[in-house]
Amino acid sequence: MKHLIYDFSLEELQQWAKDNGEPAFRGGQIFDWLYVKRVSEFEAMSNLSKGLREKLQEQFSIDALKEITKLESKDGTVKFLFGLHDDHAIETVIMKHNYGNSVCVTTQVGCRIGCTFCASTLGGLKRDLTAGEIVAQVVRSQQILDARGERVSSIVIMGTGEPFENYDATMRFLRLMIHEKGLNIGQRHITVSTSGIVPNIYKFADEDTQINLAISIHAPNDALRSKLMPVNRRYPFDDVIESLRYYQAKTGRRVSFEYALIGGVNDQPEHAEELAGVLKTMLCHVNLIPVNHVPERKYVRTSRNDIFEFQRILADHGVNVTIRREQGHDIAAACGQLRAKHMELG
Numbered sequence: 001m002k003h004l005i006y007d008f009s010l011e012e013l014q015q016w017a018k019d020n021g022e023p024a025f026r027g028g029q030i031f032d033w034l035y036v037k038r039v040s041e042f043e044a045m046s047n048l049s050k051g052l053r054e055k056l057q058e059q060f061s062i063d064a065l066k067e068i069t070k071l072e073s074k075d076g077t078v079k080f081l082f083g084l085h086d087d088h089a090i091e092t093v094i095m096k097h098n099y100g101n102s103v104c105v106t107t108q109v110g111c112r113i114g115c116t117f118c119a120s121t122l123g124g125l126k127r128d129l130t131a132g133e134i135v136a137q138v139v140r141s142q143q144i145l146d147a148r149g150e151r152v153s154s155i156v157i158m159g160t161g162e163p164f165e166n167y168d169a170t171m172r173f174l175r176l177m178i179h180e181k182g183l184n185i186g187q188r189h190i191t192v193s194t195s196g197i198v199p200n201i202y203k204f205a206d207e208d209t210q211i212n213l214a215i216s217i218h219a220p221n222d223a224l225r226s227k228l229m230p231v232n233r234r235y236p237f238d239d240v241i242e243s244l245r246y247y248q249a250k251t252g253r254r255v256s257f258e259y260a261l262i263g264g265v266n267d268q269p270e271h272a273e274e275l276a277g278v279l280k281t282m283l284c285h286v287n288l289i290p291v292n293h294v295p296e297r298k299y300v301r302t303s304r305n306d307i308f309e310f311q312r313i314l315a316d317h318g319v320n321v322t323i324r325r326e327q328g329h330d331i332a333a334a335c336g337q338l339r340a341k342h343m344e345l346g
Helices: 010-019 025-035 050-058 131-146 167-178 198-205 220-226 237-251 269-279 306-316 335-345
Strands: 066-072 078-083 089-097 100-103 106-112 124-129 153-155 190-194 212-216 255-261 285-290 320-321
Touching: 025 100, 078 131, 089 220, 106 198, 106 220, 124 237, 131 153, 131 167, 167 190, 190 198, 198 237, 212 237, 212 306, 255 306, 269 285, 269 306, 306 320
Parallel strands: 100 153, 153 190, 190 212, 212 255, 255 285, 285 320
Antiparallel strands: 066 078, 078 089, 089 100, 106 124
16 A cells, blocks of 8 residues: 555655655655645646656555545534545544634544543544544645635644544644644644543653643543543543643643533533632633534533533633634534444445
8 A cells, every 4th residue: 555645754755755866855845745835646746757756656645535525514614524545434624713714633533532422432443543644634624725715724633533542643743734844833723632641641741842732621520520531540530630730830831621511410510619629720721612412422412501600600710711612513513423424324
């Protein structure tokens, strides 16, 4: 099988050029064609010799994603279901905000974390994506935005899968995204979200990046979090919080907490009070997310009044808190919903 060219760094492409009897700068030209000019076929790389283009065609693939489904929401959200080379499928979402376009990428085919309110875990984990398969999602999104004269302004690694269980590929992807000769996405415009893989939170803290970190927390204590998120049995609540304190001491950066509100489960005033007690001494922001209904799950949405009451309690304790603006609600834009439907039909 050919190598996916998006898996390769600038330095690796320069080395490949030299290994094939070309000057190193040819690797830089290839990198430019991929990320600045954003061509979708090697033949379009017109300042390369025909022989070099043929070598690229022989050794690499550039078409990582085959569009299976495209859904467009009234609010401007676009959701894609892409097919991979091995017939697995992944989701990518482009979200339009008043500050620009954000792309939500997937890092794994399926997920093994097992959060009981999430469609992404249905069917379990199939495999990790390579860095290039994650990169290709952003490049394809940018190619679509190019037609509108717009650009990807931010990236959220919050699609299907646990990025910190595919850590090396995720970090390679991030390095490719921020490369000044590539898409050159600002580090502070990228957010990676984890369910709390403690060893790799420590590792990420030591990476010395400005990339934002978000934690899916969804409960204020061990017992409830273990019911909602089986991963909490491996990495208990207190250990997650301790690793985040290390992250903050090392980086000085704010942590975002994602908290899915589930009717009658984790959305009561006592839950808000307990959560505030844990977080009020941390530099953090809480993003409250009214849970999406998943047919295979029995959870219901929290009422509007309870959402606002939960927010008020946190704010009264000095915790920075917002309610996530829902996007793509009419096109099943929540993680895993479109893929789950595709798996049923398949």
